[in-house]
Amino acid sequence: MSSSSSVPVLTIDGPSGSGKGTISRMVAEKLGWRLLDSGALYRAVGYAAGMEGLDLSDAEAVTRCAQTTKIRFQAATDGNDTHVLVNGHDATDELRTETAGAAASAIASIPSVRQALVDMQLAFRKAPGLVADGRDMGTVIFPDAAFKVFLTASAAERAKRRYKQLKEKGLSVTLATLQREIEARDARDASRTVAPLKPAVDAVFIDTTGMGIEDVVAKVLAVVRP
Ligand code: C5P
Numbered sequence: 001m002s003s004s005s006s007v008p009v010l011t012i013d014g015p016s017g018s019g020k021g022t023i024s025r026m027v028a029e030k031l032g033w034r035l036l037d038s039g040a041l042y043r044a045v046g047y048a049a050g051m052e053g054l055d056l057s058d059a060e061a062v063t064r065c066a067q068t069t070k071i072r073f074q075a076a077t078d079g080n081d082t083h084v085l086v087n088g089h090d091a092t093d094e095l096r097t098e099t100a101g102a103a104a105s106a107i108a109s110i111p112s113v114r115q116a117l118v119d120m121q122l123a124f125r126k127a128p129g130l131v132a133d134g135r136d137m138g139t140v141i142f143p144d145a146a147f148k149v150f151l152t153a154s155a156a157e158r159a160k161r162r163y164k165q166l167k168e169k170g171l172s173v174t175l176a177t178l179q180r181e182i183e184a185r186d187a188r189d190a191s192r193t194v195a196p197l198k199p200a201v202d203a204v205f206i207d208t209t210g211m212g213i214e215d216v217v218a219k220v221l222a223v224v225r226p
Helices: 020-031 038-051 059-068 092-096 098-107 111-116 118-122 137-141 155-168 175-191 213-224
Strands: 009-013 034-037 071-074 083-086 130-134 147-152 204-207
Touching: 009 020, 009 137, 009 213, 020 034, 020 130, 020 213, 034 038, 038 059, 038 071, 038 083, 038 092, 038 098, 038 118, 038 130, 059 111, 083 092, 092 098, 098 175, 111 118, 118 137, 130 137, 137 147, 147 213, 155 175, 204 213
Parallel strands: 009 130, 009 147, 034 130, 147 204
Antiparallel strands: 071 083
8 A cells, every 4th residue: 555545534425415525625615635626527527428428328338438538627616616627628507517426426337437537536645635526435446444434315415515506606407307217317326236325334424404514514524623
């Protein structure tokens, strides 16, 4: 193992709309640790594959795409979200949509695609620490993480949160459609054979239904600093 294994990692896994993105960002900020948004990597590969006109179920072609796509995160200067550059193109807005989420979920079920993204994810582990947000952070990518959290919330609340988020970004969606799409995505993520969405055995399980963001952040921080 490299010396990076001494760098502390907090993994935050869970289904879409569980609040992982927001909570991970806030917790990383409070700890002064780096942040890995692993979902953005899968979204970026799904997006790049779409741009190339690939069939998302063509494992060989999509794997090649995952191996060659250049993904770069750029801190926003305007107080907004981090920008994601895919092969030099700022794809931040395109990656937010539920279409991009569904494409990500489709290509994420291909084992060789997941393998192609492993080293990129491990490289985020740098001092003073890392908050890793995803589906398999605690189970597959950082199984030795000292701190592991699994966030969830009722399906209805997760759909409502995503709806609000997408509306705020100016995207046109309906709640009923979104709830159906999210449920389909979660079912696929949980039932795939490789790295399925499931809590690590040593993860602290937090059901955020009805909880405010600040309370969730405090609960997660307490896992790291009891
Ligand atoms: O977290 P986010 O909604 O951005 O993730 C998009 C999709 O990427 C998920 O639905 C999942 O299929 C996939 N993903 C994954 N493993 C991760 C992160 C995301 O399979 N660690």
